[in-house]
Structures are given as structure tokens and as C-alpha cells.
Amino acid sequence: MIATRPAELPDDQRRAGVSKAHPRWAGIVSVVLRLLLLALAGVVVQVGWVMVWTLSYRLTHGNDFTYVYLVTQSVVWDHLRDLLALANTLAPGLEGPDGPVSLEIVVNSLVLAFVVTSVGYVAGVVLVDVGISAVRGALAVVVLFELLFQVTLFLSPGLFTTDIFSYVMYGHISAVYNLNPYIYPPNYFPGNPMLNWIHPIWWDQPSVYGPLWTNLAWVLAHLMDPLNGLTVTLDDGEVLQVGLMDQVFVYKLAMNVVQLINLALLWWLLGRLMPQRPRARLTAFTMFAWNPLMLFDTAGNAHNDALMVTLLLLGVVPLTLQRRVTNVGWAVGTFFVGLSALIKYTTCIVGLFYVVPWVRRLATWPSRIGWIGGTGLVIAATAAILFVPWWDYPRSLQPILTAADGKSWQFSNSAPDVFALEFDNKFLNKSTPAPSPDEVAYSYAELYATPTLPTVRIWTKWITRGIFALYLIWECIRLWRIAGDRRRSLIEPILEASVRAFAVLIVLVLPWVLEWYWFWPLALATLLGWRRQLSLVIVGYTLTSLPIFYVHHYWNWHMPSMLVLVYAFAPLAVPVIGWLWRLLRRARPQVPVNARLRPGLGLE
Incomplete structure (x- = not known):
């Protein structure tokens, strides 16, 4: 028996087959575009944090910390110089040969950086809230960018507070000196180089934190004891307190x-x-x-x-x-x-x-x-x-x-x-x-x-x-x-x-x-x-x-x-x-x- 050639499918059935494939690809493309919008909001936030990262060099509350960090971490210093050059191109006077032309331009740039992060933040939340970016994979985008933000800020060359230096110092008082941080203030230990890292208004201030934090600081100070006294001597004889930087x-x-x-x-x-x-x-x-x-x-x-x-x-x-x-x-x-x-x-x-x-x-x-x-x-x-x-x-x-x-x-x-x-x-x-x-x-x-x-x-x-x-x-x-x-x-x-x-x-x-x-x-x-x-x-x-x-x-x-x-x-x-x-x-x-x-x- 000779097999006969099957009849071709009617046009409407062929179109139906094509239409089944089309929504699948359209759906994938739509999801990708929606995730890209969320990622774009994350990029805006990251731009703001890179601005903050760069400005922290000039606005740091811990000059000694920043100096030790940048001298010992040449890769960070190289990236910072590139960003400072770019910043000066975008905002002339922000980083000249003798530093910024004024404090005002640096502070205004910091405010702008905070505004940029806020805009990206609100955009990201709203994109998810209204459903535009609330698709499969959105959680991964949020988490990945959050980790990127944390790493960026963790590696900042400058600090915008001296509280962290006080944490280290109170730990030294309790664990290294075996004294009471609620009684003995930092200026009781003029030989401790960490004293100069703390803001002067807190030199005479015993610990104001509760006992849970004081005990945690005691534990951390004991664990970090090998870092005490760790220094690096430069060719010109300058001594860098690398151990203190590591403790921070x-x-x-x-x-x-x-x-x-x-x-x-x-x-x-x-x-x-x-x-x-x-x-x-x-x-x-x-x-x-x-x-x-x-x-x-x-x-x-x-x-x-x-x-x-x-x-x-x-x-x-x-x-x-x-x-x-x-x-x-x-x-x-x-x-x-x-x-x-x-x-x-x-x-x-x-x-x-x-x-x-x-x-x-x-x-x-x-x-x-x-x-x-x-x-x-x-x-x-x-x-x-x-x-x-x-x-x-x-x-x-x-x-x-x-x-x-x-x-x-x-x-x-x-x-x-x-x-x-x-x-x-x-x-x-x-x-x-x-x-x-x-x-x-x-x-x-x-x-x-x-x-x-x-x-x-x-x-x-x-x-x-x-x-x-x-x-x-x-x-x-x-x-x-x-x-x-x-x-x-x-x-x-x-x-x-x-x-x-x-x-x-x-x-x-x-x-x-x-x-x-x-x-x-x-x-x-x-x-x-x-x-x-x-x-x-x-x-x-x-x-x-x-x-x-x-x-x-x-x-x-x-x-x-x-x-x-x-x-x-x-x-x-x-x-x-x-x-x-x-x-x-x-x-x-x-x-x-x-x-x-x-x-x-x-x-x-």
C-alpha cells in the first residue's frame, strides 16, 4: 500500500502553532526588560555609593585610618586616584593639585551623592511595588545589588564617624588593660595610638553602651589581641599602625x-x-x-x-x-x-x-x-x-x-x-x-x-x-x-x-x-x-x-x-x-x- 502525503494544516492551525510560541518568547523578553529596569535602579544607587566612596577620602573622620589604609593598599589608592581625576573632570575644583578649592564643593557633592542613592532606591522599590519589576528573578537582583552596595561601602577609604574607633578603644580598656571601661575614659591611656583616632570630644568619655555590647567588645578585643602592636615601617622611618586598621x-x-x-x-x-x-x-x-x-x-x-x-x-x-x-x-x-x-x-x-x-x-x-x-x-x-x-x-x-x-x-x-x-x-x-x-x-x-x-x-x-x-x-x-x-x-x-x-x-x-x-x-x-x-x-x-x-x-x-x-x-x-x-x-x-x-x- 502506498502511503499518501498528509494534507497540509489549515492556515488557522498554523497560525495557532506560531501564536503559542510567540507568547513564550514575548514573556521571556518582558521579564528580562522588567529585571533590567530594576537593575538600572540598582546601578543608579551604586553610582551614588561610588561617589560617596570617592568623597570619603576628603571627608573622612579618621585621617590616620585613611592614611594607613591607602598607603598599605596600593590597589585601592590607584582606583581612588582614577576616580578623583574623573570627579575633577565632572566637577572642576573638586580635586585640584592642592586639593578641593573649598569645603563647600565637597559637601555639596556628598549631598548630591545621597540624593542619587535615594532616587535609585525609591525607583527600585516603586518598580517592585507597582508590579513592573515584581517578576521571577527580582529577589536575586535585589540581593545581588545589596551585596554590591555592602562591599563598596565596606571598602571605603574614609569613615564618616569615629564611633568605631571608640568601640576598639573600649575593648582595649576592658581586655588589654583589664580595667573598667565604665570608669576609665580613653584619655587615661595617652600611650595608646587609638586615642588619636577618636574624636577629641570623646576622649574623656567612659563607655555609654550597655553591658551586652561591652562584653562583646571584650571578646573581640581578646580575639584581636595578635593585632595589637602590629605595625609597618616605611622606608622613611614612618610607622603605620596596621594592627589598629585591621581591628577597625x-x-x-x-x-x-x-x-x-x-x-x-x-x-x-x-x-x-x-x-x-x-x-x-x-x-x-x-x-x-x-x-x-x-x-x-x-x-x-x-x-x-x-x-x-x-x-x-x-x-x-x-x-x-x-x-x-x-x-x-x-x-x-x-x-x-x-x-x-x-x-x-x-x-x-x-x-x-x-x-x-x-x-x-x-x-x-x-x-x-x-x-x-x-x-x-x-x-x-x-x-x-x-x-x-x-x-x-x-x-x-x-x-x-x-x-x-x-x-x-x-x-x-x-x-x-x-x-x-x-x-x-x-x-x-x-x-x-x-x-x-x-x-x-x-x-x-x-x-x-x-x-x-x-x-x-x-x-x-x-x-x-x-x-x-x-x-x-x-x-x-x-x-x-x-x-x-x-x-x-x-x-x-x-x-x-x-x-x-x-x-x-x-x-x-x-x-x-x-x-x-x-x-x-x-x-x-x-x-x-x-x-x-x-x-x-x-x-x-x-x-x-x-x-x-x-x-x-x-x-x-x-x-x-x-x-x-x-x-x-x-x-x-x-x-x-x-x-x-x-x-x-x-x-x-x-x-x-x-x-x-x-x-x-x-x-x-
Whole structure:
């Protein structure tokens, strides 16, 4: 039998076969383009960090560290020279034969660098949030760029803080000299070369950190003992303290590892809190992972607040393990929050917001006394054990108590202090003409110290603290009422209260404000998600504080006080904008974002 030739497929069937292949390739191309957009945002952030990396050479707070680093690491120095030449081409005068033409051009360039990182950061988060880049592979892009950012900042030739030098010095006091860092300040050891690396205002300051950090510094100092006294002698006889540089990098490495742990904890917690919202989970993760402030002051400057964040996040973990939090979960979570407060006391606020709803959920007074009292005893016992090696009452507590109240000169980046200065200068001393800088100490370009200012500042402190105390009472009452509904989850109300309280504490109460304090609310706000107005407010503070605070640092009293008010109030515009947006949305029909995107390409 002769086989017959099969008939050709009809045109419509051939077209159907082609159309099946076309969407597959179109989908792949679409995903790649969406990932490239996210990568482009990451490139913008990286450009900003390269700018910061280059400028750190001129703006470093540790001249000795930077000098030793660049002399001993010729590869880094070669790359830095190339970048400085490029920078001078783009901004003539930034790096001439005799250095920058002025400090102003360098500081302005730093502000521009922070703006560039912020633009790339916001673009990346928004691309994921609206679904454009929320596709398979987006998490890998976010993580890879985050690692690139960390490596870049870790290798910075300059440091924008001297706190890390104090960490090393307090470790030397406790481990090398076997003395009490809560009693003996750095200037007690004039022969230690690290003293000259520390900012002079901290030479007479014993340790202000909690016993957990002091013991960790003791452990690290013992581990780094072989590095003590390690030097390199140059051909001209100059001696470089290479061992001290290495110890600084050990602390930087430790905090970079802590940052990676924080990322892992956040990704896991977001999975527990947003199990049915993968896009929201990825957006929130990006919100934290790419945050310029978090990267700058953890990967670059190695502030120990990053470890406080780790312990705060560990405190949230037990609350997410079961639908109804057990008493053991409450106890373990409160314990980790207590450990965080043993680095810096400020996170005690979160512990308060754990205890209040927990007490409400406990049915009887015996159970309340048993569980709350028992947990308190465990935390107190842990603090006592950690403090035993350094206990010398009352001298051991004096530095921490002084830090809590603030020294007489510790006023910076505080909006209430600006108002206090305005009131004092305009009303109590309104007949006094504006003096010259040689006659009085200026706090800002237009505000100066007067004989009545100390009294005004004391009253301002007590008024703001009183307001904060009333506010905490309100938050506790609110949590107590919410906890009365046993069907309701308490995780979100606790996170909201903690984030709000941190924001009020930093903006209203603390007279000496540093930008890395915003680590505390940022980590907890991340667990609420990007689209919460409260989270956007906190992100706003992280983005405004970074450039403004460093302008204040380098310009000193020449900076106008208005910039502090911009930092304090600009992020609060977010709720106002949100309210106006809701009004506009009510006035017109809504088209969901997903309807404008190709179906099946965005994570929901």
C-alpha cells in the first residue's frame, strides 16, 4: 500500500502553532526588560555609593585610618586616584593639585551623592511595588545589588564617624588593660595610638553602651589581641599602625555580617506576616535592603545599632510562630527585646509594648505575676551577669545615666531645640543685637547662645519628656483595649506603636540626634509593608536625615536652622498627601494597576 502525503494544516492551525510560541518568547523578553529596569535602579544607587566612596577620602573622620589604609593598599589608592581625576573632570575644583578649592564643593557633592542613592532606591522599590519589576528573578537582583552596595561601602577609604574607633578603644580598656571601661575614659591611656583616632570630644568619655555590647567588645578585643602592636615601617622611618586598621575592619566585617543576618530575618518574618502577598513581601524587603541610611551606617560605618535591630527582629519571631501567641512566645520575644536594650536603653520602649498587651491577655493576677515577673527576673539576671565584671556602684552607672540625660553641650539636629533657641533669641534677648561669632557661640547661622539659654533648654527637655510620657500612656491604653479582643492579632498593633514611639522619641525628645537612630523604627516599619503611611514617613526620615545631618556636621554653626525643621517636618507631609490622594480617588473611578500590566507577569 502506498502511503499518501498528509494534507497540509489549515492556515488557522498554523497560525495557532506560531501564536503559542510567540507568547513564550514575548514573556521571556518582558521579564528580562522588567529585571533590567530594576537593575538600572540598582546601578543608579551604586553610582551614588561610588561617589560617596570617592568623597570619603576628603571627608573622612579618621585621617590616620585613611592614611594607613591607602598607603598599605596600593590597589585601592590607584582606583581612588582614577576616580578623583574623573570627579575633577565632572566637577572642576573638586580635586585640584592642592586639593578641593573649598569645603563647600565637597559637601555639596556628598549631598548630591545621597540624593542619587535615594532616587535609585525609591525607583527600585516603586518598580517592585507597582508590579513592573515584581517578576521571577527580582529577589536575586535585589540581593545581588545589596551585596554590591555592602562591599563598596565596606571598602571605603574614609569613615564618616569615629564611633568605631571608640568601640576598639573600649575593648582595649576592658581586655588589654583589664580595667573598667565604665570608669576609665580613653584619655587615661595617652600611650595608646587609638586615642588619636577618636574624636577629641570623646576622649574623656567612659563607655555609654550597655553591658551586652561591652562584653562583646571584650571578646573581640581578646580575639584581636595578635593585632595589637602590629605595625609597618616605611622606608622613611614612618610607622603605620596596621594592627589598629585591621581591628577597625574586624568591626566593619562583623556589622556587615549582622546586616546579612538582618536581611535573612526580615525575609523570613515577611513571609510569615505576608504569606499571601509575595509582591508586598518583596517590596518591603527591598525597602530595607536598599535603604541608603541602613547601608551607609551599617556597611560603611559599622554602627552597633545594626545589632540592636537583629535582637529586635528576633523578638518579633516568637510572636509569628503560632496564630495565638503562647506565654512562652511572649516571654522569649520580650527577652530578646531586653537584650537589645542592653546595647542601648532606648529599645526598652518596645519591651513596654510587649508587656502591656501580654498582661491584658493573661487571665488571672497570679499568672500575670508569674509570667511577667519571671520574664523580668530573667532579663534582670542576664543584665546583672553581664554587668558583674564592670560593677562599681555608682560609678559604673554614671556614664549611662549621663548619656540618658545628655551633656550640657549635646544639642544637635533637634527641632525642639531650634524652637528653644528661637524663643530665647527672639523674646528673652530680643533687645540684644546679633553678636559676632567671636563674642558668642553660635548654634546655627542665625541662632546663638545667651545667658538664659541653658534654663530654656532644661525646660524644653522636661516639657518634651512630659509630652512623651503622656503619649506612651496613650499608646499603652490603646494596646490594652486592642488586646481585650482575643480574636485579634497583636503583632501589627505592637509594631505600629513601636514605630510611632521611636519616631516621637527621635524627633521630639532626644536633644542629640544622629541619623542612625532611624535604624530602630525602619526595621519594624519594614514588617508593616511599604504601602503603610507610617512606613513611608519613616523612610522619609531616613532619606532626609542623611544629607541634612552631614551638612550640619561639616558646615557646623554656619548651617541655617531651617534645614533641621525641613528634616523634622518634611516626612510628615506623607499623611497629608495621602489624605489628599484619597479625596481625589473618591472623585473618579479607579483603574487597578494590574489592569494596566500584562496579566501573569506580576507577583500578586
